[in-house]
Amino acid sequence: MRSSSPPLFAHGLPAWRLLPLLLPLLLPACGPQPEEAAPPAGPIRAEIRQVEGRYRLFLNDEPFYIKGAGLEFGDVERLAAHGGNSFRTWRTDNGRESGREVLDRALAHGLVVTMGLEIARERPGTGRGVFNFDYDDEAAVAAQLERVRAEVMEYRDHPALIIWGIGNELNLGATNPKVWDAVNQISEMIHEIDPNHLTTTMLAGISKELVDEIKTRAPDLDLLSVQMYADIVNLPRYLDEAGWDGPYMITEWGATGHWEVPQTPWGAPIENTSSVKADLYRMRYETVIAADTTQLIGSYVFLWGQKQERTPTWYGLFLPTGERTEAVDVMHYLWNGTWPENRSPRLEAATLDGRTAYDGIYLQAGTTYPAEVIATDPDGDPLRHAWEVRRESTDVGEGGDDEPVPERIEGVIDRPDAARIRLTAPAEPGAYRLFVYVYDGQGNAGHANIPFYVNP
Numbered sequence: 001m002r003s004s005s006p007p008l009f010a011h012g013l014p015a016w017r018l019l020p021l022l023l024p025l026l027l028p029a030c031g032p033q034p035e036e037a038a039p040p041a042g043p044i045r046a047e048i049r050q051v052e053g054r055y056r057l058f059l060n061d062e063p064f065y066i067k068g069a070g071l072e073f074g075d076v077e078r079l080a081a082h083g084g085n086s087f088r089t090w091r092t093d094n095g096r097e098s099g100r101e102v103l104d105r106a107l108a109h110g111l112v113v114t115m116g117l118e119i120a121r122e123r124p125g126t127g128r129g130v131f132n133f134d135y136d137d138e139a140a141v142a143a144q145l146e147r148v149r150a151e152v153m154e155y156r157d158h159p160a161l162i163i164w165g166i167g168n169e170l171n172l173g174a175t176n177p178k179v180w181d182a183v184n185q186i187s188e189m190i191h192e193i194d195p196n197h198l199t200t201t202m203l204a205g206i207s208k209e210l211v212d213e214i215k216t217r218a219p220d221l222d223l224l225s226v227q228m229y230a231d232i233v234n235l236p237r238y239l240d241e242a243g244w245d246g247p248y249m250i251t252e253w254g255a256t257g258h259w260e261v262p263q264t265p266w267g268a269p270i271e272n273t274s275s276v277k278a279d280l281y282r283m284r285y286e287t288v289i290a291a292d293t294t295q296l297i298g299s300y301v302f303l304w305g306q307k308q309e310r311t312p313t314w315y316g317l318f319l320p321t322g323e324r325t326e327a328v329d330v331m332h333y334l335w336n337g338t339w340p341e342n343r344s345p346r347l348e349a350a351t352l353d354g355r356t357a358y359d360g361i362y363l364q365a366g367t368t369y370p371a372e373v374i375a376t377d378p379d380g381d382p383l384r385h386a387w388e389v390r391r392e393s394t395d396v397g398e399g400g401d402d403e404p405v406p407e408r409i410e411g412v413i414d415r416p417d418a419a420r421i422r423l424t425a426p427a428e429p430g431a432y433r434l435f436v437y438v439y440d441g442q443g444n445a446g447h448a449n450i451p452f453y454v455n456p
């Protein structure tokens with residue numbers, strides 16, 4: 001494996017990135033100054049080694065543990081500031097930035113990247129990518145291989161790249177095992193033209209059947225990547241039952257999935273408050289991720305940013321307006337061992353008509369009901385509140401497919417900036433959600449929502 005760049009330290013910046021900061025201290029204040037040292041153009045050499053029976057990721061011969069986040073459009077600078085050292089993408093071109101621009105942003109902030117390669121999925125779906133793909137179509141499979149080859153050729157020498165992620169959750173809704181033959185062909189092609197970087201594929205969950213299939217059909221992969229949410233607490237048992245004793249990453253984990261929570265009587269999933277989520281993030285990291293010191297080389301929390309999936313707040317660590325939630329505080333603590341200087345508001349309770357989201361709330365159209373949120377701020381910052389009502393999301397996808405944000409209902413909340421409000425149930429029957437946001441004025445916020453159903 002070739003490389004022209006010096007070692008990348010596990011918990012800091014590469015030496016060449018520190019040089020511009022040290023030069024002013026080492027050189028005279030007057031006289032001609034040398035030009036700022038440019039970063040090397042060569043790639044990082046990534047490899048996995050077994051050290052005393054434990055798998056370790058090495059970048060340019062230096063050990064490196066991934067403290068990362070899934071980041072499509074999120075703030076790279078804030079990820080670095082909170083102690084993250086890597087991020088993953090789902091594709092090379094996200095529709096707003098080219099792969100090179102994404103990698104350049106990472107390099108500018110001292111981060112490295114597991115870069116996704118868009119691979120066609122057998123299942124139906126919406127949004128970016130190819131769905132309903134037939135892996136028996138040899139011409140289409142060959143065309144995909146050549147497309148991916150061009151992407152790898154374009155970015156293989158970038159000094160922020162470390163791992164190629166071949167597809168995302170290709171096992172979700174799949175029945176044709178030839179998808180793993182295609183993944184193996186892509187991995188072999190990558191290793192042929194790019195000997196410096198590792199290959200993996202991101203799996204929705206894990207099972208013995210799936211692992212056996214990949215061992216047989218895609219043995220060229222360097223490691224596996226697993227994506228789990230509430231069920232992550234069972235991952236150690238699943239790995240043992242599947243017989244996977246090789247290296248792996250966790251490339252998505254975080255909030256409890258919308259398929260894993262209780263539902264209202266009309267089928268609406270009940271979302272945890274931002275504070276409950278934060279507590280679960282910490283528990284899942286400490287009991288599963290930090291606990292595996294043998295096979296796990298690091299993880300990527302989901303999602304360093306915001307997206308609409310069932311609600312606008314379910315999976316993002318940030319609000320649509322950019323405020324940090326309590327989960328960011330937790331990740332800062334887990335990555336650094338200390339809490340951020342200013343912390344997010346903590347939500348103790350949210351009620352509608354004296355009931356919680358778990359009570360199956362039915363309201364009468366045109367009738368007015370009280371609602372309340374109880375929140376505190378660890379730093380004593382004054383809190384500002386904002387309430388809104390939206391229709392329940394009905395245009396939903398699977399596996400992270402794109403979803404539209406449901407319509408906001410205007411004129412139904414009295415004093416929407418107060419901790420206690422009065423809600424007049426909308427005139428049109430159906431399913432809705434009452435959202436509340438609590439801001440501390442320091443760039444942090446908490447949130448909760450309560451599903452309710454309006455009867456005629």
